[in-house]
Amino acid sequence: MTTPRPKTRPVLATMLLTAAGVQAGCAGQNTAGPAPTDLATATAVFDRLVTQVYGTSEQRSAGAEYAHLSTQRAIAECAKARGITYPIPAFTNIPPPNSIIAPGDLSGFAPLLTSWGIAERVAKVAQAGDPVSTAYLALKTDTERTAYMGRLGECQNAGSAFTDAAFPTGQAQLDEQFLAVLEETQKTPAVAGLLAGYTDCLGQAGFKARSYTDLYQQADAKFGPAIEANTGKPTDVTHHPAYTAAMQYELDAAAADALCRTSIRPAAITAARPELSAFATSHAAQLTANTDGFAKTVTALASLKANLHS
Numbered sequence: 153m154t155t156p157r158p159k160t161r162p163v164l165a166t167m168l169l170t171a172a173g174v175q176a177g178c179a180g181q182n183t184a185g186p187a188p189t190d191l192a193t194a195t196a197v198f199d200r201l202v203t204q205v206y207g208t209s210e211q212r213s214a215g216a217e218y219a220h221l222s223t224q225r226a227i228a229e230c231a232k233a234r235g236i237t238y239p240i241p242a243f244t245n246i247p248p249p250n251s252i253i254a255p256g257d258l259s260g261f262a263p264l265l266t267s268w269g270i271a272e273r274v275a276k277v278a279q280a281g282d283p284v285s286t287a288y289l290a291l292k293t294d295t296e297r298t299a300y301m302g303r304l305g306e307c308q309n310a311g312s313a314f315t316d317a318a319f320p321t322g323q324a325q326l327d328e329q330f331l332a333v334l335e336e337t338q339k340t341p342a343v344a345g346l347l348a349g350y351t352d353c354l355g356q357a358g359f360k361a362r363s364y365t366d367l368y369q370q371a372d373a374k375f376g377p378a379i380e381a382n383t384g385k386p387t388d389v390t391h392h393p394a395y396t397a398a399m400q401y402e403l404d405a406a407a408a409d410a411l412c413r414t415s416i417r418p419a420a421i422t423a424a425r426p427e428l429s430a431f432a433t434s435h436a437a438q439l440t441a442n443t444d445g446f447a448k449t450v451t452a453l454a455s456l457k458a459n460l461h462s
Contacts, residue, residue, distance in 0.1 A: 259350060
């Protein structure tokens, strides 16, 4: 089923051509920003903390693979103890939703992008298909398959110890404390005043959303029909009409978001600088431990892969 495109919402090319008109209706969103030097300094502090709290994209990918392989090996060992074979499925490096860091999905601090990567993720997931055990496929009768799945079902929680293995111990608490600083900054009059005009600005561009998170979720939901077309077998959904419409919606939404937060994000990052600098000092030990934890996970992954089947 094709998702209809709202006639009142301009496509990306039209939006860019009429950006001046939208900006005129969003004057509060495009006021004079902080001095370049102040913004550059504040951005450096912010970016450094984001990396310290959430790791690099490579480290997050390594963490996801480590958690996956550790969990699957635990299941395989449990299955072996029950007399069945469970081949460990390979890790498929499909960009997860958090491959682009938008701390807390806060409208004041999420990055300004031309695309959120939703279309890429949906296409790669469908192309990869659902992993199916080769041992299961080799079974000849329904009785054998039922018995196999029954024993394997007993191992479904064998890897529960690795549920949080993708991130260092203590990262969740550090994340919560970091977000608290950003959330307080968004409440300050200067930043809150700019955020108050975000919804109206999006309306000028043809979107009805309360926040960055709301707009992102709307774009993500547009891929629903294309995702439903995925049968579990490797599938190319990029030719599905719903996928094409959803991809365009994502591009349009990201463009509108970036336009409407052109002044908001720089103002928020600059306003947060004093508190972020203080946070970096007061949490220096935790930040160092977290950074070391990410590095240790990369090392642990290399060791795990070298001894995965031993």
